[in-house]
Amino acid sequence: MxxxxxxxxxxxxxxxxxxxxxxxxxxxxxxxxxxxxAALRSDQRPHGFTGAMQAIxxxxxxxxxxxxxxxxxxxxxxxxxxxxxxxxxxxxxxQRWLLGAGMIGDAVFYAGLMLLILGLVFGWRAGxxxxxxxxxxxxxxxxPHGRWLVGIVGGVLTGGGCGLILWAWTGDxxxxxxxxxxxxxxxxxxSRYGVTGRGAALVLIGFYLxxxxxxxxxxxxxELGGGRQHxxxxxxxxxALLLFxxxxxxxxxxxxLEALYRRTEPQPD
Numbered sequence: 001m002x003x004x005x006x007x008x009x010x011x012x013x014x015x016x017x018x019x020x021x022x023x024x025x026x027x028x029x030x031x032x033x034x035x036x037x038a039a040l041r042s043d044q045r046p047h048g049f050t051g052a053m054q055a056i057x058x059x060x061x062x063x064x065x066x067x068x069x070x071x072x073x074x075x076x077x078x079x080x081x082x083x084x085x086x087x088x089x090x091x092x093x094x095q096r097w098l099l100g101a102g103m104i105g106d107a108v109f110y111a112g113l114m115l116l117i118l119g120l121v122f123g124w125r126a127g128x129x130x131x132x133x134x135x136x137x138x139x140x141x142x143x144p145h146g147r148w149l150v151g152i153v154g155g156v157l158t159g160g161g162c163g164l165i166l167w168a169w170t171g172d173x174x175x176x177x178x179x180x181x182x183x184x185x186x187x188x189x190x191s192r193y194g195v196t197g198r199g200a201a202l203v204l205i206g207f208y209l210x211x212x213x214x215x216x217x218x219x220x221x222x223e224l225g226g227g228r229q230h231x232x233x234x235x236x237x238x239x240a241l242l243l244f245x246x247x248x249x250x251x252x253x254x255x256x257l258e259a260l261y262r263r264t265e266p267q268p269d
Contacts, residue, residue, distance in 0.1 A: 014264045017079040021262065023072020024110075025255030027052065028194075032248035035228060039241035046232070046241060048224030050128050053117050063121055070121075073114040079264075080107035129226035136209065137218035147213045150221075154209030161202030168195035173254075177261045191254040197247020204231070 030052040037044035047055055053069070056062045080103045087100030139153075140146040167173065173191055174184050204227045212220035222230055231240050 010264070013079065013082065016075040017083075017262060017264045018259045019072050020076025020079050020110075021255045021259035023069050024076055025252040025259060026069055026072075028248045028252035028255060030056065031224070032245045032252060034225075035241050035245035035248060038228070038232060039238050039245055046225050046228040046244075048128070048226070049113055050116055050120065051223075051225040053120055054128075057120055066117060066121055070114045070117040073110050073117065077107045077111040077114060080104070080110065083264075129223055132223045132226070133218045133221050136212050136221040140212070140216055140218055147216055151210055151213035154206040154213060157202050157206030157209065159206075161199040161204075161206060164199030164202065165196050168192045168199060174257075176263050177257060178263050179257075179261050187253075187257060190250040191257065193247055194249075194251030194254040197244060197251050200247065201227075201244070204228070 034047040038046040053066050057066050084100045084103030139149045201224055208222045208227055231237050
């Protein structure tokens with residue numbers, strides 16, 4: 001059994017979802033552009049979510065663009081929360097319930113990201129590498145379990161990233177798209193690679209947190225941009241950055257496919 005929405009409510013939910021996917025797609029394309037620049041030029045730095053927004057904010061009309069993206073993320077968080085609650089309420093089987101709970105968790109994440117981005121507009125230098133390391137230092141200071149707490153967070157992120165990668169290559173990730181079979185076959189490799197890139201990014205952040213826990217050193221923790229900045233100084237770092245840039249570009253492409261073609265009505269169990 002699934003919830004039945006009135007046509008007006010369904011149309012509104014569809015618009016909210018499409019705006020949300022488009023906003024996330026723009027962010028991933030911006031992150032991809034900065035990663036590509038860093039891969040090709042040593043004086044360029046890769047950015048994560050808030051870093052990319054800060055870089056855009058410093059450009060002409062940057063505040064307008066950033067506010068528009070933040071509003072899109074608010075739409076995305078709202079749609080994820082509504083869809084996740086609907087799935088939990090009408091779930092049959094633990095897998096669908098876990099999917100709904102995961103969507104609610106994603107809604108909280110994107111709502112928080114939206115607030116961080118709006119904070120940048122008002123001059124609050126929130127988020128980024130410094131904030132991640134500050135929070136890691138605070139957790140490490142919580143004796144006697146601080147290192148375990150950081151390690152658990154890192155393990156959860158690593159596990160979530162591995163789950164995304166597994167889903168990317170074993171699941172029907174384009175099932176919700178209202179596309180003919182031929183178009184799905186053509187776009188599927190890019191979609192799978194994009195989701196793989198998201199998973200690999202989570203694994204990378206989680207790995208650095210685990211290292212920070214083992215060494216009790218908060219400077220080993222990195223957010224997305226800082227993690228890739230650290231990665232570029234390793235062997236084949238430029239190649240890794242290029243692969244991440246292509247993955248985030250593919251991820252943004254998949255988001256725009258969802259913005260244009262995703263079916264937003266509740267899916268049957």
